[in-house]
Amino acid sequence: MVRPVHRAQHIQHVESLSEFETLLDRLLDDKLAGVHILKVDLREKAPELDALDPRGALFAECQLPAGYDESLRAAGALVFPKLPAFPFDPYRSQLYTAEELFEGIHDREYEHVPDTQIYAWSTEDHPESANAALAVSLHDHAINIALERAHPENRRLVGVMGGHSSVRGSENYAFAAELGHLLANAGFTVATGGGPGSMEAANLGAYLYRLSPEELRAALSDFSGEFDNPTLWARNAMRLRQAYPQSGENRSLGIPTWAYGHEPPNVFANTIAKYFTNAIREAILLEKCGGGIVFLPGAAGTIQEIFQDACENYYAPTSKLAPMILVGSEYWRQRYPVWQLLTALAKDTPMEDYVHLVDDAESALSLVRRHQRRSSRALERDARS
Structure with missing residues (x-):
């Protein structure tokens, strides 16, 4: 329209x-x-x-x-002008879908689907390097615009960050799926980095938000295949997706990148904002999650995202602060003592009230809801004044 x-x-x-x-x-x-x-x-x-x-x-x-x-x-x-032929559309106006990126996965290996072909192109040297660089820039700009059109209300987006190593069938995977399910049922859109592991699990839980918790656990019970075999991994995921067709509610968003070519995008995001430039993708992912971010256990990438988000919050005006909720007291205090540094950074600043450490999904959801109410009251006050 x-x-x-x-x-x-x-x-x-x-x-x-x-x-x-x-x-x-x-x-x-x-x-x-x-x-x-x-x-x-x-x-x-x-x-x-x-x-x-x-x-x-x-x-x-x-x-x-x-x-x-x-x-x-x-x-x-x-x-x-019209650019030379590329395996992607630099001027696209819509976000990607799993069906588009994995087209043909049931009949051919993962290396032959569009997602992999685009990644392979991105790693090559291009004789038309100026046109290729222009096409990449135009594409990522177009994805920015399409993402804003699809999700104009940032306060309803809640990020779930975590490592790619959580395997299907594990407790960590089930926990991330439960968290995504709870958030989506509370009316939030779950945004992740769009990859495998905890990211896939959170997107999966949000995608299946119409199921009861018992039905979700049943759907997870025989879900297998790891991304070291991306063809089998993707085929099993597409079969599960097709077994539970959704009615189009956009409760699950993935924001992956071709910079991590070894990590295929998961198929459980209703829409996929995939970027070539990882620095742009990281900044957009954090910026879009106006409802806050829940950080599950992860390694270097997750820790980077924690402190990148902390930097955003540290310098943000109070009206732009968003909660940071770390899950796993022992993990974030002992294995990677992020909590101590994060709270020291936040001490005596407005950010201090927005940093939390919990051990269960229900507590994380409760904090997201509490901050959402707080944000709504602040907006109402601003509107009255």
């Missing part, structure tokens, strides 16, 4: 000629600022284009009247 454009920072996609014509009818003025027009044939729309102010607009792979490429650029628009 095409809505009026009010300000430049509002990004609006137009992907067909009919959407372009609807846009013209609904514009509050003649300004195209913030409009991204993707792959539309505008060769017969010279009069309409002449009447518009294209500053701040983006035209990607559009067919334009003769000479309009340069005139639009001169007037302040970005005009991107």
Whole structure:
């Protein structure tokens, strides 16, 4: 649905000629600022284009009247031409799905599905290096925009971070699945790094949120296959996903990266925001989780995410603080003594009330809910003032 454009920072996609014509009818003025027009044939729309102010607009792979490429650029628009063929769409307007990334997995090995083909391309040297770099940048920017469109309300997103080593059938895996299930049933969207292990388990629990806790445990009871055999790992997961088709509620989000090519994305995210550049992906993942982040046991990657999130909270205004909930007292006090450093950093700052250590999923959910109520009250006060 095409809505009026009010300000430049509002990004609006137009992907067909009919959407372009609807846009013209609904514009509050003649300004195209913030409009991204993707792959539309505008060769017969010279009069309409002449009447518009294209500053701040983006035209990607559009067919334009003769000479309009340069005139639009001169007037302040970005005009991107058709790029060479890549195994991905640099101008895509939607997030990925498991079916798209794993297309054909039931009939062929994992190395032949689109996800692996894109990863393989990303590791190669490209003769057209300038075009390849542009395509990667455009792709990750497009994913940013698609993610914002799919999840505009950050306060309802709760991150679950944890290691990739939790195996299907283990207690740690079941715990992460239970946590994702509890959060999704409380109305939150569970966001993870989109990989295997605890990330897959949390996405799985959220994906199956309609099941009872007993039904969830039954679904997990014979779920096997580890990602050292990615073909079997993915096939078993797709079979489980197909056995429990969901009705489209977006309670499970994965944000993985091709930078970690050895970790396939899990299939239990309703939508997948997959990036080439891991630094962008990490920053976006932490930024989107406005409802807080629950940190399960993990190693270097999880510890990095803890202190990256701590840095965000340390310098954030009070209105932007989000809870950090570490699960596993012995793990975070003894094996990796993160808790001591984290609480020392937070001491005597507004962040101090947002750092927690618990040992069970129900306590983690209770804290997320408590901070959600606190945030809602603050927003109400701000609205009244």
